[in-house]
Amino acid sequence: MDAAAATMTTTTTLRKRQLTVRTTRSAEEENAAGKLAAEPAEPVSPSARLVEDFYIVVVIGLATPVNLPAARSGIAAQLARYPRFRSIQVTDDAGGNPRWVRTTVNLDDHIIYPRLDAEAVAANPDKAVEDYVASLSTMPMDESRPLWEFHVLDFPTSEATATTAIRVHHSLGDGMSLLTLLMACTRSAADPTMLPAMPPLPTRKGAIYARPRPPASAGALAFAAWVWSFFVLAWHTVVDVASFFATTMFLKDPPTLFKRVKHGEFQRKRIVHRGLSLDDVKFVKNAMNCTVNDVLVGITYAALSRYYFRKSGDTDTDRDLRLRSILLVNLRPTTSLHACVDMINSGRENEVKWGNALGFIILPFHIGTHKDPLDYVRKAKQVVDRKKSSLEVVFTHVAAEVILKCLGLKAAAAIFHRMISHTTISFSNMIGPVEQVEFCGHPVVYIAPSGYGPPEALTVNYQSYVNTMMVNLAVDEAQFPDCHQLLDDFAESLKRIKDAASSLC
Incomplete structure (x- = not known):
């Protein structure tokens, strides 16, 4: 094991985790949980249940050292207020289908300052960050609280002044969900009072397989080609489904x-x-x-x-x-x-x-x-x-x-x-x-999303x-x-x- 990971206080033993939690709670606990839930509990979608062993890891390079009070207040005001980031998956004894249930978010459980070997960090800070991010794939998440974490590596590397590794269970959202959340939580670095400029709308307006109907002026040949494209679509679908x-x-x-x-x-x-x-x-x-x-x-x-x-x-x-x-x-x-x-x-x-x-x-x-x-x-x-x-x-x-x-x-x-x-x-x-954005007052140098779990x-x-x-x-x-x-x-x-x-x- 590398020196940086060897000194982490969190266990690095991988276990096969059961994502859903079966609970039998007292009446008082049920009443308290009911007060937390502003809306009825939502069922966990089939897609989310299929990715129970999948995790998304987003490494973000920052241009300034981490200001912990500003980071805590920004995370509390943004991420912690979104439904999936303040919910856990629960399966009651009476039923078999998991559902999202609101819970209390304690930021101390989600913002992690790992203790790394100082000599390893000083010798090669880039490798220390890389080794620590690699170690996340061996560390289980606590299923009794919302499945997201901020790991703060507050030392300079060749790319950034500080680094944050965000680990999120894939059931909380896909790439588009998390990108939406990121865009909503950041501000323009040029003007922190403004939201960042949005990516341009794609030229494609429909599904990737859409075939727009030609105008009547295009003639019979164009119309025939349009009809034929649906036969091609059907044939390709049959081949791909068979594959x-x-x-x-x-x-x-x-x-x-x-x-x-x-x-x-x-x-x-x-x-x-x-x-x-x-x-x-x-x-x-x-x-x-x-x-x-x-x-x-x-x-x-x-x-x-x-x-x-x-x-x-x-x-x-x-x-x-x-x-x-x-x-x-x-x-x-x-x-x-x-x-x-x-x-x-x-x-x-x-x-x-x-x-x-x-x-x-x-x-x-x-x-x-x-x-x-x-x-x-x-x-x-x-x-x-x-x-x-x-x-x-x-x-x-x-x-x-x-x-x-x-x-x-x-x-x-x-x-x-x-x-x-x-x-x-x-x-x-x-x-x-x-455009360059700020996250909780910290200018972002780079964004590098990946993950682990697929075989x-x-x-x-x-x-x-x-x-x-x-x-x-x-x-x-x-x-x-x-x-x-x-x-x-x-x-x-x-x-x-x-x-x-x-x-x-």
Whole structure:
């Protein structure tokens, strides 16, 4: 064990935790609990029940030392007043379904100042932060109180003056829920009296599979093409649903450097990040007339390919190794971020649809060598466009709820984990604040979200913040001891792709 983690006072022994709490309370306790609950208890959603072993970890770099009184007062005024952040999951003896019940929030239970080895911190503060964040994957959370924590590492690193690691159980919300909360809790660094500028509304107004009807003036050929697109949508959906069932039952990715080696055995997760230029990503997007997501998937193809061929020593340049990733997709309306932030700021946070509203896509990842670096982005665009012409994401969301309702949590969780373990990578990306923000009076230098829990050795998350696109990796540290070299591959891949795109302009 590393020196920084060895001196932590909190136990680092991992246990299999039961998320819900079965309680038998006295009449006095029931009356007190009733006074705390301003609204009726809400049932825990099927999506939230399926992620009972999943955690989100957001590492935030701060530009100033932590002002503890200001931080406590800001957290008390913001996070602690949102329903999920002041609730626990309870299953009464009389029923079998967990529900959210309001409880008292004691900030001393949620703001943690770990005691680290002073020599280890002085020798390498970046590694001390990284080691401590890795240790969170081995530390259980107390299920008798709301499942969120602020871990304050109040010493300078190469990136920030202080660092905060926020750990949240995934049942409290998905990425969009937490981004909504972040946007509502922060203020513009340029003018702390103002909310930060919101990300621009996406050009897509409907679902990713939507096919707008052509105007009558477009002619019969355009109308026929529009009708034909629905047949294509139906066919792609049938193929993807069949692939989903096959993956759940028997279809596995081949063993590679990226495939988890020890299934069923917990491995400590190391979470690392690297900032990429968002301007470079947008430059490639504009030069190739594609989307930011296409570019990010292409960069990931290229980075994993570089790592694979260097690490394996494989010299077959014609090889096209196909892996698969689980791509999480937000099912909320594309304008929901703006609408939810508006509701929170007007005091109507109870109207916000918190929790998880996710579907997922099984997205092929191609490992190979290309003389033209832009071919990675072209391949990515082809794959992503194909997946947009499918109802797979809706089906997976509905299927998860039906399976949970019909077969119960234990069976549904087993199916869910089996399906994920048959793929290789988890992948997601989120758009973040477009200007520098302050959190509880502390200017934010960077935001690096990731997590642990999925039965995969590698998770890739992208998060934008101002003009930086942060690539975040959560890896089984025993399987990826050289995870920083993998981060180098992401940076080098973007550089090569950007240089090649310059020739198109």
